[in-house]
Amino acid sequence: MASAAIRADLLSDTVTRPGVAMREAMATAVVGDDVFGEDPTVRELEERVAGLLGHEAGLFTPTGSMANQLGVRLHVKPGEELVGDSLAHVLRAELGAAAILSGISSRTWVSQRGRFRAADAAELMITGVGPYQVCTALVIVENTHNFGGGTIQSLDEIQRARELTRERGVAMHLDGARLWNAHVATGVPLDAYGREFDTVSVCLSKGLGAPVGSVLVGSSDAMAEARVWRKRFGGGMRQVGILAAAGLWALDHHVDRLALDHARARRAAEAMGAAAPGAVDLSTVETNIVIVDVAAAGWPAPDFVAAALARGVRTYAxxxxxxxxxxxxxxxxxxxxHAIDVLTALxxxxRSDSDPA
Ligand SMILES: Cc1ncc(COP(=O)(O)O)c(C=O)c1O
Structure with missing residues (x-):
């Protein structure tokens, strides 16, 4: 696939490449051996993200998947279970890691576009069943919700779930890969979301544009334990301040600008909705992700993706x-x-082919 021909790459917010200023910050970062806890730039990033999210400590990880799986490992003992929605990244796109790395099982509820409701979690959780059934140890929430289409979770629902889980001794982990988008779209402070959870993972490599990196936050004790498990999972890194520097640069320069991504996504959604009524439900466009019902306009998704790519717009079925x-x-x-021109035309x-004469 010739990337030179791509004029609008809407595949994912993971495709961004670091710009010159970010690369300069990386090149000049002060570094040390982080496995010995001696990389000042990594420490600065961990402390800063923990502070933003209202937690005591942070841990830099190479990926969001590793940060999530460390959260799972901390809260769920082998033979116990986690519960989450059926579209959650942890359950759908981490390739069975929770079962393989933590020896646990998972159960899911079905949601509307990944929208979290405390009642769904409460209904599924099983606690205090001793040796007879699997005990629920963790509820996973994803905010914003990727496969749900950038869905922002309600703080009220999260707080309700926190009360219910606290009463029943169940932990909560937030997959906040795109929590930055929820924060910018709603104005809810990051720590207002963060404080409701035992652990939170955030990604620097999605909308924030760093080439790599995530941070897990939680209590100091939890992060000390996570540090051991990170090494076991093969994620102990050495002079990794060069990557943490990209994350720090992104925090300084790329958080507020997410509002631009949201505005552009909405502008495109409105144009597509006007071109093909029924293809985009505008009430579901909350952040930087738009799901288009191309079937409503007579297209199988793979054909639509191929036709858009041939005209310089990369999308994902x-x-x-x-x-x-x-x-x-x-x-x-x-x-x-350009994307609006191509996608509305398609x-x-x-639609006109399939319209009755
Ligand atoms: C919601 C969510 N969580 C976690 C991840 C995992 O991040 P990584 O690709 O860095 O493992 C992703 C990746 O797209 C994601 O969308």
């Missing part, structure tokens, strides 16, 4: 008739205009 578009810092107004094309 999330189902047989649904395509996901993700805005990020490499999709500016001009790229958004949506109108088949």
């Amino acid at each position: 999330v189902g047989p008739g649904a395509v996901r578009l993700v805005w990020h810092l490499e999709v500016d107004d001009a790229a958004t205009d 949506l109108s094309e088949r």
Whole structure:
């Protein structure tokens, strides 16, 4: 696939490449051996993210998946279970890691677009069943919700779940890969979300545009234990301050600008909705992700993805008739205009073919 031909890369917000200023910050970072806890730039990043999220300590990890799996490992003993929604990244896209790395089972509820409701978690949790059934040890919440289409979770529902889980001795982990987007879209402070959870993972490599890296936060004791498990999982890294520096740079420069991604996603969603009524439900466009029901405009998703790519717009099929578009810092107004031209034309094309004469 020739990337030079791509004029709007809406595949994912993970495709961003570090710019010159970020690379300079990386090149000049002060570093040390982080396995010995001697990398000042990593320590600065861990402390800063923990502070932002209202927790005592943080741990830098190479990926969001590792940060999530460390959260799982901390809270769920072998033979216990976690519960989450059926579209959650931890359950759907981490390739069975919870079962393999932690020896646990998982059960899911079905949600509308990944929307979290405390009642769904409460209904599924089983506690105090001794040797007879599997005990629930952890509830996972994802905010924003990726496969749900950038869905923002309600703080009220999260707080309700916190009360219920506290009463029953169940932990809560937040997969906050895109918590930055929820914070920018709603104005809810990061720590207001963060404090409701025992552990939170956030990604620096999605909308924030760092090349790699996530941070897990929690209590000092929990992070000390997570540090041991990170080494066991093969994630002990050495002079990794060069990567942490990219994360610090991203925190300084790339959080507030997420509002631009949200505005561009909405502008495109409105244009597509006008071109093909029924293809985009505008009430579901909350952040930087738009799910397009291309089937409603007569397209199988793989054909739509191929046709858009042939015209310079890269997208991703999330189902047989649904395509996901993700805005990020490499999709500016001009790229958004191009995407709108191409995608609205495609949506109108088949619609008119299939319209009765
Ligand atoms: C919601 C969510 N959580 C976790 C991850 C995992 O991040 P990584 O790819 O760094 O493992 C992703 C990746 O897209 C994600 O969307």
